[in-house]
Amino acid sequence: MMFVDSEYKDFRAGVRVFCEAEVAPQAAEADRTQEFKPGYVEKLAQQGYLSIQLPRKYGGREWNTVQYSIIVEELSRVCGATGLMIAAHNSLGVGPICYFGNDEQRERFLLPVTKDGVLIAFGLSEPGAGSDAGGTRSYADRKDDYYLLNGTKSWITSGKSCKFAIGTARTDKSGGVKGISSFVLEKGMEGFTVGKKENKLGCRGSDTAYLHFDDVKVPFANRIGEEGAGFKQFMITLDGGRISIGAMALGLAVGAFEIAAKHAATRKQFGRPIGYFQGIAWKLADMATRIEAARGLIYGASLLKDKKVPFSTESAMAKLFASEVCNFCTFEAVGILGAEGYSEKSPVERMYRDMKLTEIGEGTSEIQRLVIGRAIIKQMMQE
Numbered sequence: 427m428m429f430v431d432s433e434y435k436d437f438r439a440g441v442r443v444f445c446e447a448e449v450a451p452q453a454a455e456a457d458r459t460q461e462f463k464p465g466y467v468e469k470l471a472q473q474g475y476l477s478i479q480l481p482r483k484y485g486g487r488e489w490n491t492v493q494y495s496i497i498v499e500e501l502s503r504v505c506g507a508t509g510l511m512i513a514a515h516n517s518l519g520v521g522p523i524c525y526f527g528n529d530e531q532r533e534r535f536l537l538p539v540t541k542d543g544v545l546i547a548f549g550l551s552e553p554g555a556g557s558d559a560g561g562t563r564s565y566a567d568r569k570d571d572y573y574l575l576n577g578t579k580s581w582i583t584s585g586k587s588c589k590f591a592i593g594t595a596r597t598d599k600s601g602g603v604k605g606i607s608s609f610v611l612e613k614g615m616e617g618f619t620v621g622k623k624e625n626k627l628g629c630r631g632s633d634t635a636y637l638h639f640d641d642v643k644v645p646f647a648n649r650i651g652e653e654g655a656g657f658k659q660f661m662i663t664l665d666g667g668r669i670s671i672g673a674m675a676l677g678l679a680v681g682a683f684e685i686a687a688k689h690a691a692t693r694k695q696f697g698r699p700i701g702y703f704q705g706i707a708w709k710l711a712d713m714a715t716r717i718e719a720a721r722g723l724i725y726g727a728s729l730l731k732d733k734k735v736p737f738s739t740e741s742a743m744a745k746l747f748a749s750e751v752c753n754f755c756t757f758e759a760v761g762i763l764g765a766e767g768y769s770e771k772s773p774v775e776r777m778y779r780d781m782k783l784t785e786i787g788e789g790t791s792e793i794q795r796l797v798i799g800r801a802i803i804k805q806m807m808q809e
């Protein structure tokens with residue numbers, strides 16, 4: 427996959443300049459205060475990072491999925507929280523409206539993204555429906571010209587700071603997964619409130635919150651696609667989203683690796699740089715090798731997505747592998763830095779905490795293995 431990387435050398439360099447100047451310097455403070463500074467999201471919007479794959483017609487950049495992955499990797503290399511916010515907004519917030527919405531919805535909800543730097547959240551998880559997202563209990567009761575929505579969404583990225591949120595709800599109580607529909611919910615709708623912001627282990631700059639719906643009147647015009655199409659829509663949405671969480675994991679792994687490698691070359695013990703000792707050099711070799719393998723899987727899934735051929739198994743593999751590489755690299759980086767790695771003196775401490783989200787969000791590692799395993803069995807049964 428090195429040839430893919432060389433094709434995007436200049437693109438990556440441009441993203442890195444911005445990340446070093448604007449993203450890296452705020453990362454530790456955002457982690458400490460658990461919020462991004464005013465004006466920060468607007469800066470990301472000006473770079474086009476809120477409208478990465480959005481068609482030009484709506485003010486977007488129309489970058490391909492490899493470029494999208496490079497952006498999320500570079501952001502996460504210096505700030506995991508920013509990588510998460512951008513990945514969730516683009517894949518899960520903008521994506522469903524772009525792919526399954528109509529022109530009127532795209533103009534209403536996507537133009538403000540590029541014009542005003544508006545964030546869109548994705549409300550799928552509920553207190554009783556996590557890995558089993560089809561188990562949603564929120565209910566949208568169809569009335570004459572609106573739905574009456576009741577329910578709670580949990581763990582929603584940018585739930586507090588977003589202006590719009592995609593929300594899934596049951597429109598047919600007996601319909602199983604075919605009875606789920608999706609809607610665009612707007613802040614300011616009566617009965618739509620934001621609950622407690624979560625105090626998290628990592629990715630602390632990115633806000634995560636409950637969304638509550640209490641007799642919210644949702645116009646028909648806010649339903650995305652057909653009634654009952656919600657489950658299919660979010661399965662497709664998550665396939666794409668998993669590539670971006672894989673890219674986030676890759677970025678954190680690269681960030682931690684680079685700091686560890688530099689430390690190993692400069693920190694002297696027993697009269698020599700610690701990287702001279704085989705015990706440390708082998709760790710760095712394993713980190714670098716796994717990072718390249720993860721990048722290959724992410725680019726592979728990205729290229730398949732852009733070719734519009736099935737990529738569901740490949741995106742699950744990319745996310746599963748990259749998040750486990752991220753776990754390995756951030757863990758080893760903390761060790762290589764010794765006491766410094768265990769303290770706020772080094773960003774690897776934050777990276778190690780940020781890492782765990784990549785093994786949970788958009789489907790845990792167990793769920794990725796289920797997706798991959800089921801695809802293998804299905805193929806075997808067809809042969």
Ligand SMILES: Cc1cc2nc3c(=O)[nH]c(=O)nc-3n(C[C@H](O)[C@H](O)[C@H](O)COP(=O)(O)OP(=O)(O)OC[C@H]3O[C@@H](n4cnc5c(N)ncnc54)[C@H](O)[C@@H]3O)c2cc1C
Pocket residue numbers: 514547548549550551555556557558580581582583584626629634783786787788789790791792793796
């Ligand atoms: C920081 C953060 C941001 C998030 N952002 C969003 C967001 O923007 N929108 C959104 O909708 N959700 C979001 N989530 C929720 C996330 O998608 C869920 O946490 C995730 O899907 C897992 O669900 P759960 O936490 O309820 O765990 P559970 O489903 O309760 O799982 C608990 C454990 O059981 C395992 N498990 C469950 N089922 C199986 C099975 N069949 N086989 C084997 N093991 C199994 C899991 O792998 C896990 O280890 C976010 C979560 C976090 C932490």
